[in-house]
Amino acid sequence: MKSTSHAFKQQATIALHDERLQRALGKAKGGFINKRQAAIDALPVFGDLRKRAKEIKNHTLEHLDFYLERFEQQVEKNGGQVHWAEKPEDARQAIIDICRSVDAKKVTKGKSMVSEEIALNQALEEVDVEVVETDLGEYIIQLAKEPPSHIIAPAVHKTREEISDLFHDKHGTPRLEEVPELVNEARQMLREQFISADVGITGANFLIAETGSTIIVTNEGNGDLTASLPKVHIVITSIEKIVPTLEDVTTLIRLLGRSATGQEITSYTSFFTGKKRDTDIDGPEQFHVVLLDNGRSEMLGNEFREMLRCIRCGACMNHCPVYGSVGGHAYGWVYPGPMGSVLTPLMTSLEESSHLPNASTFCGRCAEVCPMSIPLPDLLRQHRIREYDQGLQAPRAKWALKLWAFIAKRPRLYHFIVSKKIRVLSWLGKKSGRFSYMPFATGWTKSRDLPAPQGETFLSAWKKQQGDV
Amino acid sequence: MINKSKNPPYVGLFITCLVDSFRPNIGFATVKLLEQAGCKLGVPEQQTCCGQPAFNSGDLEDSRALARQTIDAFAEFDYVVAPSGSCASMMKKHYVELFEEDTKWKQKAEQFSAKCFELVSFLTDVLGVEDLAADFNHSVTYHDSCSGLRELGVQEQPRQLLSKIQGLTLKEMKEPYVCCGFGGTFCVKFPDISTRMVSDKVENIQQSQAEILLAGDLGCLMNMAGRLKRLDSPVKVYHVAEVLAGMAENTPAIGEGEKE
Numbered sequence: 007m008k009s010t011s012h013a014f015k016q017q018a019t020i021a022l023h024d025e026r027l028q029r030a031l032g033k034a035k036g037g038f039i040n041k042r043q044a045a046i047d048a049l050p051v052f053g054d055l056r057k058r059a060k061e062i063k064n065h066t067l068e069h070l071d072f073y074l075e076r077f078e079q080q081v082e083k084n085g086g087q088v089h090w091a092e093k094p095e096d097a098r099q100a101i102i103d104i105c106r107s108v109d110a111k112k113v114t115k116g117k118s119m120v121s122e123e124i125a126l127n128q129a130l131e132e133v134d135v136e137v138v139e140t141d142l143g144e145y146i147i148q149l150a151k152e153p154p155s156h157i158i159a160p161a162v163h164k165t166r167e168e169i170s171d172l173f174h175d176k177h178g179t180p181r182l183e184e185v186p187e188l189v190n191e192a193r194q195m196l197r198e199q200f201i202s203a204d205v206g207i208t209g210a211n212f213l214i215a216e217t218g219s220t221i222i223v224t225n226e227g228n229g230d231l232t233a234s235l236p237k238v239h240i241v242i243t244s245i246e247k248i249v250p251t252l253e254d255v256t257t258l259i260r261l262l263g264r265s266a267t268g269q270e271i272t273s274y275t276s277f278f279t280g281k282k283r284d285t286d287i288d289g290p291e292q293f294h295v296v297l298l299d300n301g302r303s304e305m306l307g308n309e310f311r312e313m314l315r316c317i318r319c320g321a322c323m324n325h326c327p328v329y330g331s332v333g334g335h336a337y338g339w340v341y342p343g344p345m346g347s348v349l350t351p352l353m354t355s356l357e358e359s360s361h362l363p364n365a366s367t368f369c370g371r372c373a374e375v376c377p378m379s380i381p382l383p384d385l386l387r388q389h390r391i392r393e394y395d396q397g398l399q400a401p402r403a404k405w406a407l408k409l410w411a412f413i414a415k416r417p418r419l420y421h422f423i424v425s426k427k428i429r430v431l432s433w434l435g436k437k438s439g440r441f442s443y444m445p446f447a448t449g450w451t452k453s454r455d456l457p458a459p460q461g462e463t464f465l466s467a468w469k470k471q472q473g474d475v
Numbered sequence: 476m477i478n479k480s481k482n483p484p485y486v487g488l489f490i491t492c493l494v495d496s497f498r499p500n501i502g503f504a505t506v507k508l509l510e511q512a513g514c515k516l517g518v519p520e521q522q523t524c525c526g527q528p529a530f531n532s533g534d535l536e537d538s539r540a541l542a543r544q545t546i547d548a549f550a551e552f553d554y555v556v557a558p559s560g561s562c563a564s565m566m567k568k569h570y571v572e573l574f575e576e577d578t579k580w581k582q583k584a585e586q587f588s589a590k591c592f593e594l595v596s597f598l599t600d601v602l603g604v605e606d607l608a609a610d611f612n613h614s615v616t617y618h619d620s621c622s623g624l625r626e627l628g629v630q631e632q633p634r635q636l637l638s639k640i641q642g643l644t645l646k647e648m649k650e651p652y653v654c655c656g657f658g659g660t661f662c663v664k665f666p667d668i669s670t671r672m673v674s675d676k677v678e679n680i681q682q683s684q685a686e687i688l689l690a691g692d693l694g695c696l697m698n699m700a701g702r703l704k705r706l707d708s709p710v711k712v713y714h715v716a717e718v719l720a721g722m723a724e725n726t727p728a729i730g731e732g733e734k735e
Binding site for chain 1: 490492494495496497498499500502503506518520521522523524526528529530531532533534535537540541544548621622624625626652653654656657658659660661662663664665666667668669670671672673674675697698700701702704705727729730731732733
């Protein structure tokens with residue numbers, strides 16, 4: 007998808023004034039947060055699991071090449087094939103080639119953020135392959151022709167009323183009000199598609215090196231139907247999803263459901279290990295895994311390495327006050343919220359998306375809830391360091407910072423200037439104690455008063471007081 | 476905890492640039508609290524700002540220069556105490572990161588880090604203060620500022636001390652731990668998002684029905700006070716130190732002038 011991250015500010019302002027969006031966000035937020043908390047409270051070893059999970063991922067990243075090769079060997083042993091894709095276009099081409107080789111007309115898809123990352127649907131449609139999203143949220147936004155606004159709840163920005171209207175409009179059926187009715191209608195529509203699809207494409211939450219398995223966790227069962235009904239199953243995923251063993255993956259799964267939706271475990275946890283065996287009654291005749299890099303191996307060697315531990319649970323965005331205010335679309339690319347503000351500059355460009363790492367108060371709630379202990383604010387700051395070093399900041403901000411630093415590094419000058427300025431400000435604001443307008447600070451005074459200084463600076467008052475003693 | 480009877484701890488007050496310029500009363504309240512607790516106090520004039528604005532803007536060179544300036548300014552003290560979780564956290568947690576490749580300064584930063592504290596947690600955790608001779612006949616609600624809460628673990632300490640203030644009732648707001656939207660330069664760079672966040676915060680403050688809002692960081696306090704004032708809210712805003720020191724009652728609240 008084409009990035010609009012450069013317009014984050016404008017998009018955020020629009021989102022803040024979108025009443026429907028605000029209603030949807032308000033509803034979703036409390037649910038995610040409370041459910042996660044309850045699930046964690048019910049599992050006293052959560053903290054230990056978190057430590058273990060970090061160790062598992064750090065170990066895997068340390069030996070990433072080894073485990074990826076092992077995974078490839080195992081996939082091949084199970085009759086499957088691994089396709090290495092350095093760039094999004096390589097991944098798209100690999101998938102198009104597979105589809106062409108079986109003359110595919112229709113593809114069903116399970117939810118996959120990596121497929122969004124490589125803009126797969128558009129690429130398939132361009133070569134006349136029909137794409138049907140089968141995850142309910144993805145299905146909804148596909149009908150609405152919108153990108154996902156959340157990594158685990160892609161249609162979280164939509165209210166039930168909007169979905170009622172959408173189904174009525176696109177399905178040409180009577181308008182339904184209740185959620186179970188809407189779900190049922192989508193299910194009816196999708197059944198046909200599952201059966202008639204030539205290729206099924208899913209993502210993967212994890213890859214297991216020892217067995218060559220790919221794993222997805224879902225709540226709708228659509229992933230299983232997508233993977234097992236068509237003749238060809240393609241898994242589109244990225245290299246950092248790998249873990250060494252089945253045992254390792256169980257640790258991560260225990261964290262994932264709880265952190266994401268507050269579930270002990272999702273309704274379905276599906277393991278796909280190779281193509282249909284001779285003794286199997288059904289299953290795909292071909293099994294392909296497309297492994298995308300797209301900057302990840304570079305992250306392995308730079309200051310963003312810890313981001314590769316991310317298991318895409320969405321807890322960071324669920325707890326982010328900025329995401330909670332503007333929703334996912336404002337971020338302008340595939341991954342929103344704190345994890346997205348780390349990834350987007352690495353996967354698009356920092357120049358394009360430099361607002362994102364800055365749109366954080368560094369409140370630290372994301373890092374606090376991250377099951378993989380990723381220091382998200384520190385990583386956002388790393389982007390700001392790059393931005394500063396590459397001179398990408400707005401000229402006004404840059405010069406203001408330079409001037410301030412010049413003064414702050416000279417204590418005598420600093421105290422002289424500050425005490426003079428403060429005297430004037432305090433004299434001006436003495437009566438009311440605040441300013442309702444301040445030039446150069448209109449962003450503040452548009453919605454807030456600016457408290458006036460009390461008068462003298464502390465240091466000069468203290469000096470006088472000490473002199474009196 | 477330290478033994479104060481023999482040698483009073485020599486504490487350097489890091490005043491913070493905001494308190495220095497906007498609200499010296501917080502500085503004097505801090506002095507009073509530390510002296511009451513038996514500290515000998517000094518306020519070095521070589522201090523300016525901890526460097527956090529530069530650090531969070533990605534300007535490491537100026538951050539290092541300000542860190543070195545601050546570390547040197549406080550070399551003679553046993554402790555460095557700031558009436559701010561944000562500045563204290565910058566000095567305690569982040570100075571060390573700045574000198575990863577400079578052995579000499581890394582060591583100095585580590586020593587400095589060990590003696591840096593946020594005011595309220597210093598009173599309780601280091602000095603063992605359990606009681607305070609102040610009264611305040613109002614209901615208050617307490618906002619947990621982010622850096623103090625998540626980087627330094629300041630949460631129970633202010634509540635524990637507030638519970639000892641005669642006449643004071645604590646009315647907790649909903650989600651006191653959610654950011655107020657200040658975020659340093661964030662509120663200037665993203666005023667609309669910041670406004671939404673502070674509006675949500677102010678709603679929770681008002682719903683608590685407390686008369687007074689307290690917190691431990693002046694940046695957050697100015698942000699919340701500014702929004703409360705714009706909405707003509709009767710809630711008055713003070714730094715927690717002003718109440719703990721008994722220095723709130725006769726001082727106009729943050730954002731209030733002489734006429735009120």
